[in-house]
Amino acid sequence: MAINMKHISILGSTGSIGTQTLEIVRQFPNEFKVVGLTTNKNSDLLLKQIKEFKPKAVAIMDKSKADDLLNFSSAQVYSGIDGLNKIATLHEADTVVNSLVGSIGIEPTYNAIKNKKNIALANKETLVAAGSVIMDEIKKNNVNLMPIDSEHSAIFQCLNGENIKEVSKITITCSGGPFKDYTKQQMENATVQDALNHPTWNMGNKITIDSATLMNKGFEVIEAHWLYGIGYGYIKVVIHPQSIVHSLVEFVDKSIIAQLGMPDMKIPIQYALTYPKRFQNSSKPLDLTEIKNLEFSEPDFEMFPCMKYAYEAGTVGGTLPAVMNATNEVAVHAFLENKIRFFDIQRLIRKMMDGHNTIKSPNLKDILDIDKLTKERTKSIIEEEMVVNN
Ligand code: MG
16 A cells, blocks of 8 residues: 555645645545645644654745754754745655645745646645646646645536536636625725634635635636636636535536535545545535525626636736736735725735736746736835825
8 A cells, every 4th residue: 555655745734724634644644645844934833743744854934943943853844935845846745735825836836846746736826826837837747736626626526527628617606705795885894803704614814815805716717717728708606605516517518517515625635635536534424405505696796806807817818817916915914914904905906907017928937026026016005005094
């Protein structure tokens, strides 16, 4: 059995997806071996993970914390973005789980692919900002890219054994987020706490805010485009508050295949790691008679314009999605720090997209440069506005 073990590096092992990935590893000790772990700054949890999973190497973004960790760690310790890249390309790893948050995840994904690693991708920004570059490298290096997101895992499962040319529509479901039933005025006055109160999914802060603006759903549309090569006109979003139907694929004969399950991220994470096999687990089974109602409705693009911006950025392509993404990342952090209000997120995205001259066929460096520049510019706009408003 050990000969077929998967050797995994987990980027972002102390976050929501990272810790759930480790729970799966814990359940199947004969199938998976952890060889690399990384964290942003949670050195306490990383140390516990090192003791339990005995990886060969780890990385922590914060250099001073890396030095502290050296005294206690049985694993090699790296730091900063170089450390992330090191763990993403470890010789011992055959699979890299990327559960980083933000565009910091792009470069390690790229380097992992270049080093022939299979990718299990939870980092949305990789495909949103750098979809064309990443998909080119996936093909060139002949590695697998498995989605971890519940919606993309659902679409992947619906497409199993099907001919992509016979697909007529992909429908991505969306819980609607915490502000589904808010009025415009309620949303305008929404606090960070309101926005973090997601009805069905328990996730990290950044993605929870993205689920309140529905930017997250916009990201998922762009990711679906890259993962499955489907034009934006054939990718739809439907509001489904129960988060039980994770997505649907319609074929040319009008037959629709959907994937259902409890809202439990461990299911898509596990599938990304075990595909093409399925392993029995202890997740709670779905009982449809307990759910009673499954509701579906049209999304409101006027109330949630971020979704519209994502369709626009995706359709224009080039560097425009990277600008949208970078602005969003800075704006969401500023909102979490109470520096801006909820609607400022969408306003800043619109402003930065309008001010951008798109580069048509960017390479990785173009994308990373635009990402950095956009983040700096957005930060300074926020600072300037705060001065004016105070
Ligand atoms: Mg999702």
